[in-house]
Amino acid sequence: MLFNALINSPVFKQVKQDIPEKLNHAYLFYSSDRLLNENIASLFCYAVLCDTNTPCFKCDNCRRIEMGRHPDLIVVDKPTLQVKDVENIIDQCILKPVFCDKKIIFIKNAHTMNEAAQNKLLKTLEEPNRNVIFVFSSDQLDRLLVTVQSRLKKIYVSLQNFDILEADFEKIGVSINVNDLDLTSIVEYSKNETYLNIVEKIKFVLKNLHNSSNIPKLSNDIVVSVEEKKLFLAIMYDYFSRTLKAKSGYKDREDDFVKDIGSQYSIDALIKILPIIQKAYYSLYRNVNFGYVVDNMLYEILKVRYLCK
Ligand SMILES: [Zn+2]
Numbered sequence: 254m255l256f257n258a259l260i261n262s263p264v265f266k267q268v269k270q271d272i273p274e275k276l277n278h279a280y281l282f283y284s285s286d287r288l289l290n291e292n293i294a295s296l297f298c299y300a301v302l303c304d305t306n307t308p309c310f311k312c313d314n315c316r317r318i319e320m321g322r323h324p325d326l327i328v329v330d331k332p333t334l335q336v337k338d339v340e341n342i343i344d345q346c347i348l349k350p351v352f353c354d355k356k357i358i359f360i361k362n363a364h365t366m367n368e369a370a371q372n373k374l375l376k377t378l379e380e381p382n383r384n385v386i387f388v389f390s391s392d393q394l395d396r397l398l399v400t401v402q403s404r405l406k407k408i409y410v411s412l413q414n415f416d417i418l419e420a421d422f423e424k425i426g427v428s429i430n431v432n433d434l435d436l437t438s439i440v441e442y443s444k445n446e447t448y449l450n451i452v453e454k455i456k457f458v459l460k461n462l463h464n465s466s467n468i469p470k471l472s473n474d475i476v477v478s479v480e481e482k483k484l485f486l487a488i489m490y491d492y493f494s495r496t497l498k499a500k501s502g503y504k505d506r507e508d509d510f511v512k513d514i515g516s517q518y519s520i521d522a523l524i525k526i527l528p529i530i531q532k533a534y535y536s537l538y539r540n541v542n543f544g545y546v547v548d549n550m551l552y553e554i555l556k557v558r559y560l561c562k
Contacts, residue, residue, distance in 0.1 A: 259292055259293060259296055260296060260307075260308075262293075264293060264408065264409075264410055264411060265293055265296055265297070267408075268280070268293075268297055268408050269297075269300055269306075271406075272300050272301055272306045273301070273306060276301070276355070276386060277386075277405075277406040278378075278381035278382075278383070278385070278386060278387065279378055279381070279386065279387035279388075279389070279404055279405045279406065280294070280297065280386070280387070280388050280389065280405060280406050280407075280408060281363065281389045281390070281391065281397075281402065281405040281406070281407045281408065282294040282297070282388070282389070282390045282391075282408050282410050283390070283391050283392065283394050283407065283408070283409060283410065284392065284409060284410040284411060285392050286392065286410065286503070287362070287390075287392040288502055288503060289410050289503065290390040290391065290392060290410050291361055291390050292502065293408075293410050294359065294361075294388050294389075294390040295359070296308065297388060298318065298326055298357050298359055298388055299315055299318055301353075301355055301357060301386060302314045302315075302318060302323065302325060302326060302352075302353050302355065302357065303315050313352070314352060314353060317352070323352070324350075324351040324352065325350040325351055325352055325353045325355065325356045325357065326356075326357045326359060327342070327345055327356070327357065327358050327359065328359045328361065329342060329358065329359065329360045329361065330361040330362070331365060332365060333365050333367065334360075334365050334366040334367065334370050335367060335369070335370055336367075336369050336370050336373050338366075338370065339366065339370045339371075339373040339374045340373065342358055342360075342374070343373075343374070343377050345358065346358065346377065346382050346384075346385045347382075349384060350384055354384070355384060355385070355386055356384055356385050356386070357385075357386050357387075357388055358385060358386070358387050358388070359388040359389075359390075360387070360388070360389050360390075361390050362390065362391060362392075362393075363389035363390065363391045363397060364391045364392075364393040364394070364396035364397050366397075368398065371397065371398045371401050372398070372400075374401065375398075375400055375401055375404070378401065378404040378405070379404060387405075389405065447481060447484065448484070448488065451477065451481060451484055451485050451488050452488060452492075452510065454474075454475050454477070454485065455485070455488060455489050455492065456510060456513075457474070458471050458472075458474075458475060458551070459514065459517075462551060462554065462555060462558075464555070465552055465555060468548055468551045468552055468555070469548060471551060472544050472547040472548045472551060473544065475547060477543075482537055482543045483534065483537055486530055486533055486534040486537065486550075487534065489530055490527065490530045490531060490534065492510060492511065492514060493514065493518075493523055493526055493527055493530060494527055495507065495511050496511050496514040496515045496518065496523055497520065497523040497524065497527065499511050499512075499515055500515050500520050500523065501520065517558075518558065518561070519561050521561045522557050522558060522560075522561035525557045525561070526554050526557055529550055529553045529554060529557070530550060532550075533546045533547070533549065533550040
């Protein structure tokens with residue numbers, strides 16, 4: 254999991270400002286992406302209990318959470334939650350925290366509480382215990398009672414295409430501007446025959462990218478029209494960034510080609526390759542010869558592949 258990238262995401266930075274002084278008694282992390290909600294919510298739990306509130310992943314509290322053995326973090330993850338489950342949870346609130354000054358009840362997929370269970374919990378949310386923080390995650394907001402929602406600090410978990418990558422680019426000294434051309438938006442609108450042809454070409458190139466001596470022939474084989482050159486690089490970028498996302502735990506838009514790239518390139522390699530493709534893409538705007546751009550790009554990708562083995 255690219256926790257570091259998530260720690261650098263604007264949504265996490267924002268919610269972290271509450272720790273420790275401005276903590277609310279209950280939070281709801283929501284969006285249509287279940288895993289993302291859970292990951293950001295989980296990072297938040299780490300940060301609240303961490304000695305340094307970072308989270309650092311090194312202190313005793315962080316390590317206990319990592320091993321799933323922190324007495325002050327109760328994680329509830331059930332397909333359905335009935336009134337008796339909520340009663341159990343409420344009983345836990347009475348016990349004082351052991352290691353920290355706060356105890357967290359983290360309910361994943363909070364919408365799995367049925368209506369009666371939610372009503373049962375409402376009273377606890379209305380009269381919070383100052384030692385206890387509730388953390389909910391949900392990708393189905395409409396299944397949570399409005400009365401419950403009104404008691405929570407709601408955090409919409411959005412992750413722009415570039416949020417996660419931006420942090421990684423920074424690490425290797427490349428800064429990108431989110432307002433620059435969004436390569437993936439080009440791809441979204443062009444899933445036609447041209448798109449499919451280009452994907453086949455990319456597959457062919459990656460399959461045959463074994464040593465630097467066959468690069469000139471490979472780039473020569475990719476004869477695409479003027480309009481398709483940018484598309485070629487944009488689609489390639491899209492595939493590599495989807496692969497990075499998939500390998501980092503976000504399984505959206507994962508297909509066989511994504512899996513195939515994922516089996517050949519490590520996360521480290523993918524992080525290094527994305528700016529290489531992006532650089533190639535931008536150099537087309539400076540009217541650099543396409544063959545030369547692709548040669549260079551493939552050569553650099555090959556280098557990364559060897560270095561990251
Ligand atoms: Zn820590």
